[in-house]
Amino acid sequence: MDLSGISALLTSEGWALLESLPPYDEAEAMVLGERLRAAGHPADLVSAALTQSRLRAAGRAKFGPFADGMLFTPTGLEQATRFAVAARHAQRFASAGVERVADLGCGIGADSMALATFDREVLAVERDELTAAVATMNLRHWPEAVVRCEDATATDLTGIGAAFVDPARRTASGKRVLDPRQGSPTLDFVVGLAGRLAAVGMKTAPGIAHHLVPPGAEAQWVSVGGDVVECALWFGLTAREGVRRAALVLPPDGVPDDAEGVDTADPVEVTDAGMPDPETGAVGAVLYEPDGAVIRAGLVGQVAALVEGRLVDPTIAYVTSDRVVRTALATAYAVEDVMPFQLKSLRTALRDRGVGRLTIKKRGTAVEPEQLRRQLRLEGDAEATIVLTRVAGRQSVLFVRPLR
Ligand SMILES: C[S@@+](CC[C@H](N)C(=O)[O-])C[C@H]1O[C@@H](n2cnc3c(N)ncnc32)[C@H](O)[C@@H]1O
The missing domain is CATH 1.10.10 (Arc Repressor Mutant, subunit A)
Structure with missing residues (x-):
């Protein structure tokens, strides 16, 4: 194209x-x-x-039926923020009460469209001519939105109170850049903006190291359908009082509703505000695997508090409890058996159960699931799920059953 x-x-x-x-x-x-x-x-x-x-x-995977009225470039589509998440970005600016927002490095304009939908006056800036043309077309329904094809780091922001920056995270040769200090625009540029504007947001890769989150900023990790899609940094009026880290867990279509089995009253977001230090203790009747956003945000303790549970090991992101709590923040499994990890006894246990199909989950162990599967020489019609992990420092196997 x-x-x-x-x-x-x-x-x-x-x-x-x-x-x-x-x-x-x-x-x-x-x-x-x-x-x-x-x-x-x-x-x-x-x-x-x-x-x-x-x-x-x-x-359509990112924009649903809106995609049918949009234009795309292949790269622009790949980099674009899915609409449900862009709407969350835009909501922050709307709640902050800032009217005019610059979208610096707007790509094909997904975040700009969401900002315009939330009645913000958008200045969308994109240095690539083709991409800027596509953004102009995508913003055609909002006559107040302006698209400029220029270097966003040199854009005149006179009269603009807020900015959103979603940097390009690939080098010219196509290599992925995970460090926000090396994106375009850079983290330094965004921190500079945050010093001059009332409200600033920045999208970064989910793997951002916690020490790179600038002092005073709020970092919010977001997952959609179990995939952690971003960590957004919020500055000034868009950062929430007393929140430094947050995890927002959204279903595949990004719209939390009455997903089957999950109580709609359950939180889909946790923050570090008032987070207790989780205790470690014996494996109970239920094992909880926290969502990736919760883990990346370092908020497993909030899941432990929610389910009145504890960690199985101080260094492992599995929570256990004696209660079943349906929550979007973690996947729950009934624990059927716990044993020390030992190849021979595991093989015997699986033979005794006639297990021919095995799901292997692991955390905190060097065991390679596919190699282990070969070594287990499975036979039988039964199905099972095992979790290989450390329990109180010991390599262990948990026989579990997903609770749906
Ligand atoms: C990740 S994409 C933005 C995607 C956008 N948020 C969306 O949802 O459609 C980043 C964009 O920033 C543009 N860009 C990178 N550096 C820039 C700069 N200095 N000035 C203007 N645009 C820039 C790239 O060309 C790319 O289109």
Whole structure:
């Protein structure tokens, strides 16, 4: 997808062609392309329209039906914030009461669209010409939104009270950059902004080291459907009083509702405010595997408090309790057996149970699940789940059953 392809789509003929396409079907794309060319549409336009149609289909995973009215570049789609998470970003600025927000490095404009949806006046800045053109198109429904194609680190922010920065996290050669000090724009640039503007937010990779979170900022790790998608840093009016670390756990579509088995009254977010120091103790009737966002945020203690439980080991992020508590913050398993880890006795235990299909979960052990599976020489029709981990410093095996 290049600038001439996008330009061709932005003519009335191009847009009409794109809008007339049926839902994208990879198996039909070649035949459809031939038919459109035979009907007299220029080959370049057909190719651009089919590419866009494919990207829109892929974009549904992040934007749902909104994707059908958007334009994408492949990289822009990959880097874009899914709409449910962008809406959370925008909500912070709306709650902070800042009217004019600059989206510095706006990509195809997903965060800008969410900000505009929350009635913020958006200045979207993008240095890549093609991506800026796509953002302009995606922001067409909000006439107050302005897109500028320039270097965001040199943008004039006169009259702007807030900024959101979602840096590019790849080098020119395509290598991933996980350290926010090396993204574009950099963490230093954002800290500088936070010194001059009332409210600033920055998206970083979930693996950000805790010591890199600047003093006074709030770091919020977010997971969607079990995948930790980001750690957002919030400064000034967008940072919450008394919160330094938070974990927000969202279901696959990003909209917490009455997910089956989970009490809707359950928190989907925990913070470090008032976090107790979790105790360590014996494995109880239930094992809880905290969501990745909770673990990354270092808030396993909050899950322990919620389920009135304890850690199985001071260094391992498994919580155990004698109570079943349905929570979005952790996956619960009934504990059926606990034994020291020893290959021979584990093999015997699995034989006795006739286990032919085994799910192996592990934390805090060097054991390679696939190698172990071969060594166990499983036979039988039964299914089982085991957890390999340290319990009070000892390598152990827990036989568990998922509680749904
Ligand atoms: C991760 S993407 C932003 C995605 C966006 N938040 C969204 O949801 O669509 C980062 C973007 O910043 C742009 N960028 C990087 N450095 C920049 C700079 N100094 N000035 C302007 N844009 C920049 C890149 O071209 C890229 O499109």
